[in-house]
Structure formats: C-alpha cells, structure tokens
Amino acid sequence: MWVAKAGRGGRARVTMKAGRGQVMTNDNWAQVSEELKQAVGANNHTTWIAPLRFEALVDGVARFHVPTTFHGNYVLQNFGDQILTQLARAGVTVQRLIFAQSASASAASRPAAAQPSGSSSGQPAAPALISDDDDATPSATLDPRFTFDRFVVGKPNEMAHAAARRIAEGGSLGFNPLFLYGGVGLGKTHLMHAIGHEMRQHQPHLKVVLTSAEQFMYRFITALRDKRMMDFKQLFRSVDVLMVDDIQFLGGKDSTQEEFFHTFNALIDAGKRIIISADRAPGAMKDVEERITSRMGSGLVVDLFPTDFELRVGILQAKADYYRAQYPGIVVQPGVYEFLAHRISNNVRVLEGALTRLFAFASLVGREISLEMTQDCLADILRASDRKITVEEIQRRVSEHYNIRLSDMIGPKRVRNYARPRQVAMYLSKKLTSRSLPEIGRRFGGRDHTTVMHGVRKIEELKSTDSQIADDLELLRRALEE
Numbered sequence: 001m002w003v004a005k006a007g008r009g010g011r012a013r014v015t016m017k018a019g020r021g022q023v024m025t026n027d028n029w030a031q032v033s034e035e036l037k038q039a040v041g042a043n044n045h046t047t048w049i050a051p052l053r054f055e056a057l058v059d060g061v062a063r064f065h066v067p068t069t070f071h072g073n074y075v076l077q078n079f080g081d082q083i084l085t086q087l088a089r090a091g092v093t094v095q096r097l098i099f100a101q102s103a104s105a106s107a108a109s110r111p112a113a114a115q116p117s118g119s120s121s122g123q124p125a126a127p128a129l130i131s132d133d134d135d136a137t138p139s140a141t142l143d144p145r146f147t148f149d150r151f152v153v154g155k156p157n158e159m160a161h162a163a164a165r166r167i168a169e170g171g172s173l174g175f176n177p178l179f180l181y182g183g184v185g186l187g188k189t190h191l192m193h194a195i196g197h198e199m200r201q202h203q204p205h206l207k208v209v210l211t212s213a214e215q216f217m218y219r220f221i222t223a224l225r226d227k228r229m230m231d232f233k234q235l236f237r238s239v240d241v242l243m244v245d246d247i248q249f250l251g252g253k254d255s256t257q258e259e260f261f262h263t264f265n266a267l268i269d270a271g272k273r274i275i276i277s278a279d280r281a282p283g284a285m286k287d288v289e290e291r292i293t294s295r296m297g298s299g300l301v302v303d304l305f306p307t308d309f310e311l312r313v314g315i316l317q318a319k320a321d322y323y324r325a326q327y328p329g330i331v332v333q334p335g336v337y338e339f340l341a342h343r344i345s346n347n348v349r350v351l352e353g354a355l356t357r358l359f360a361f362a363s364l365v366g367r368e369i370s371l372e373m374t375q376d377c378l379a380d381i382l383r384a385s386d387r388k389i390t391v392e393e394i395q396r397r398v399s400e401h402y403n404i405r406l407s408d409m410i411g412p413k414r415v416r417n418y419a420r421p422r423q424v425a426m427y428l429s430k431k432l433t434s435r436s437l438p439e440i441g442r443r444f445g446g447r448d449h450t451t452v453m454h455g456v457r458k459i460e461e462l463k464s465t466d467s468q469i470a471d472d473l474e475l476l477r478r479a480l481e482e
C-alpha cells in the first residue's frame with residue numbers, strides 16, 4: 001500500500017531519531033546553523049540558511065522546510081556539502097538532505113504544475129514515503145521533482161523513457177526486469193521516481209518499493225544483526241514492484257548479492273516487476289557473480305546515452321520555465337541556453353546546478369540573464385567543465401604518482417601507504433570536480449561521505465604543514481589540468 005507520510009513534529013520542538021540511533025533537535029540545528037555562519041558568510045547565512053526550518057531526521061534523511069522550492073534547490077546545490085559537514089561535526093550522521101515546502105506553504109505559493117503528483121491535502125507535499133511502516137519497511141522518499149512531466153525526452157534517452165512509461169502504465173509486459181544503465185546524472189534515478197509517482201497515482205493498491213542498493217544492504221545487515229531475517233525476506237518478497245537504484249554498489253558484497261539474488265528470483269517467479277539501475281551494463285559489473293548479472297540482463301536492458309546538444313538545450317528550457325514560474329520577472333537573453341549546452345556537456349546535474357545559480361543570482365541583483373553574467377557567475381563551473389576531470393582520472397593519476405595499484409587505493413585496506421594517497425585523491429576529487437561528498441564516497445568503494453570529508457580535511461591540514469604533500473598536490477593538479 002502507498003501511504004504518504006504525514007508531517008511529523010511541528011515548528012516548536014522536533015526531536016527525531018536517526019537510523020543510526022542519533023537524535024537531532026531544533027536546538028542542535030540552531031547550533032549547527034550558527035556554525036554555518038562562519039562557513040558560508042553572514043550574507044549567505046541570512047539569505048539562505050536562516051530561513052531553513054528543521055523538520056525531521058529519519059533513516060539518515062534530514063528534512064527541512066524551505067520558503068520556496070527554488071530556495072531549497074539553491075541551498076542543496078550550493079551549501080549541501082557544508083551543511084553535511086557541520087552536521088557531522090555536531091555528531092549527527094546524515095546521508096541525505098531534503099528541502100521541501102510544507103503542505104500549507106506549497107499549496108499557497110506553488111504553481112499547479114509544480115505540485116508533486118499524488119500529494120494530497122493535509123500531507124506534506126514532499127517527500128512521501130512509499131511504505132506504511134518506517135522502521136520495518138524498505139522505503140524511499142519520492143522526489144517531487146522527478147516526474148515524467150519534468151523529464152525531457154530526446155534521442156539519447158527515448159528508449160529508457162518509453163520503457164519506464166510502459167512499466168508505469170501497468171498491464172502485461174513483454175519483459176522483466178527492466179535494467180537501466182548509463183553514466184552519471186543522465187536521469188536513471190529520475191525515471192525510477194517517475195515510475196513511483198505514476199504508480200502511486202494510478203495504481204495505489206500496488207506495493208511499490210524504491211530503494212538504493214546501499215539501503216538494501218544496510219537493511220540486510222541490520223536484519224542479520226537483529227535476527228530478523230524472516231521479516232526482511234517477507235518484506236522484500238511481498239512487494240508488487242521492486243526498484244533498486246545503483247545496483248553496481250553490490251560489487252564485492254557477496255552475502256548481500258546472494259540475498260538480492262534470492263529476492264530477485266522469488267519476485268520474478270511470482271510475476272512481480274523489477275526495475276534496476278546501474279552505471280554500467282550487466283555484463284560490465286565488477287565483482288558481481290555472473291549468475292546474478294546474467295539474470296539481471298535477462299529482461300530489457302536499456303542504455304541511457306550521454307546527452308546531445310539538442311537534449312541539453314531542451315532540458316535547460318524546461319527547467320528555466322519552471323524557475324520562471326516562481327520568479328516571473330527574470331528574462332533570459334537569447335543565446336544563453338545554447339552557450340550553456342555547448343560548454344557544459346557532462347551530466348545534467350551540473351547543467352541544473354548552473355541554471356539554479358544563474359536564476360538565484362539574477363533574482364538577487366534584479367538583472368536579466370545575459371551571456372556576460374553567465375560567464376562571470378559560472379566561471380568555476382565552466383572551467384571545471386572545460387577540463388572534464390573525472391574522479392576516475394584523478395584516482396588513476398594519484399595511484400600512478402604514488403606507485404600503488406588502483407584497486408588498493410579504492411579497496412578497504414587502511415594501511416598508510418594506501419590511506420594517504422586515497423585521501424589525496426579524495427581531496428583532489430572534491431576540489432577539481434563538481435561531485436558531492438556522497439558521490440565521491442561511492443566512487444571510492446562505496447565509502448560514507450563522512451570518510452571523504454575526513455580525508456579532505458586531513459589533506460587540507462597537511463597541505464600547510466607537510467611540504468611533500470604540498471608538492472605532490474601541486475604536481476598532480478598541474479598534470480590533471482593539462
């Protein structure tokens with residue numbers, strides 16, 4: 001059953017228990033917010049951080065009320081990492097931040113098109129949990145932005161979009177499972193959430209579960225530890241539709257793979273639908289057993305290709321329409337979208353970040369978005385995009401520089417010979433790419449964002465005390481930027 005989760009706590013005092021047994025209160029948040037003032041500067045703090053209202057922390061997801069969706073997007077893009085860092089310093093481990101309007105605020109101020117599908121009055125507009133019991137049920141928050149309406153279709157993604165739509169409509173399918181794969185930020189997660197929204201609206205009787213492979217593993221380990229495996233099996237095997245994001249995360253996690261394999265088979269045998277996403281094709285998955293990859297590839301396998309110029313322009317126009325609905329006065333001069341689509345050719349997330357920043361800036365200074373403003377305001381993003389440095393490239397260069405194997409740098413060993421180069425690579429990934437801390441962690445063998453944060457801070461410290469490290473960083477940076 002789909003149950004939109006009612007807003008919890010209030011404005012007065014909220015105390016929430018995180019998945020790992022931590023508690024965050026309004027007072028904690030007030031303190032963290034105060035510390036953020038130093039990190040982001042007083043002006044940014046007044047404009048962007050002070051209006052945030054902490055609502056809840058559940059299963060590692062911290063939710064904040066924001067005055068507008070735009071405000072939330074801007075904070076997430078520009079201060080998300082700093083907020084995670086300060087929370088971690090305060091001893092609260094948060095995996096994900098969600099900024100959303102509460103039901104009353106969103107109903108009053110949001111244009112109809114921007115309402116998340118399936119939201120009902122009296123419930124928070126976002127996020128909705130697709131489960132009826134937080135503690136026991138594998139659940140994911142549906143991102144209200146990730147609907148089919150807001151997914152722009154072009155040649156590179158038309159097949160993936162059609163397959164996702166087909167599943168969302170229900171009825172008999174000629175394929176099962178659907179395996180979506182493609183590079184970062186190309187819309188895999190967006191499509192899964194869109195399926196979720198559609199099903200919640202049109203087939204509310206179905207039990208639909210959307211989870212990440214990481215969350216699946218976490219639940220599995222917890223069930224093992226608490227001796228509640230029967231409950232775990234029962235939960236996952238009683239669903240009508242199972243969607244698992246980023247399945248490549250299971251690489252090397254043998255017991256979780258085994259459990260996933262059994263769940264998978266049980267659901268397929270029972271005629272239930274499965275949708276899986278990954279950053280690579282089933283056959284290219286590393287450290288995942290062959291019997292599992294071949295089973296995952298036995299339905300429809302669809303590749304999301306890198307965006308082309310036309311699709312990028314389309315996405316920019318669609319997103320700008322959405323921003324304009326919130327900030328009606330803002331004018332975008334001709335050529336801006338084409339310029340951005342030309343210069344930022346990597347993932348859509350970067351493109352979105354660029355546009356969010358442009359609109360925020362234009363609304364603050366009250367000017368039209370011109371080519372000149374675009375170049376000034378996005379200088380760092382444009383530079384990073386020109387260089388096209390990837391985390392993988394950084395890892396390769398750093399492992400060569402320190403003469404260690406790439407697998408050792410990414411792997412679990414903690415000896416200093418590997419740990420220090422790993423931290424250097426994490427530091428450079430943070431500085432030279434637009435990846436967030438959790439994204440970097442994922443590329444370093446699925447490490448937590450707090451580990452990355454620690455690594456980045458460590459190198460930051462050493463840079464000023466250890467001349468060898470400072471030289472290494474300089475050499476590596478120059479080599480990467482060549």
Ligand SMILES: Nc1ncnc2c1ncn2[C@@H]1O[C@H](COP(=O)(O)OP(=O)(O)OP(=O)(O)O)[C@@H](O)[C@H]1O
Nearest residue numbers: 150151152153184185186187188189190315348349
């Ligand atoms: N075709 C599209 N139309 C509109 N928005 C898109 C499209 N493709 C991607 N996006 C947006 O780009 C961002 C990244 O997309 P998403 O998270 O779905 O990527 P992903 O393929 O799951 O990448 P990752 O593996 O890094 O998580 C999201 O905000 C999403 O809404």
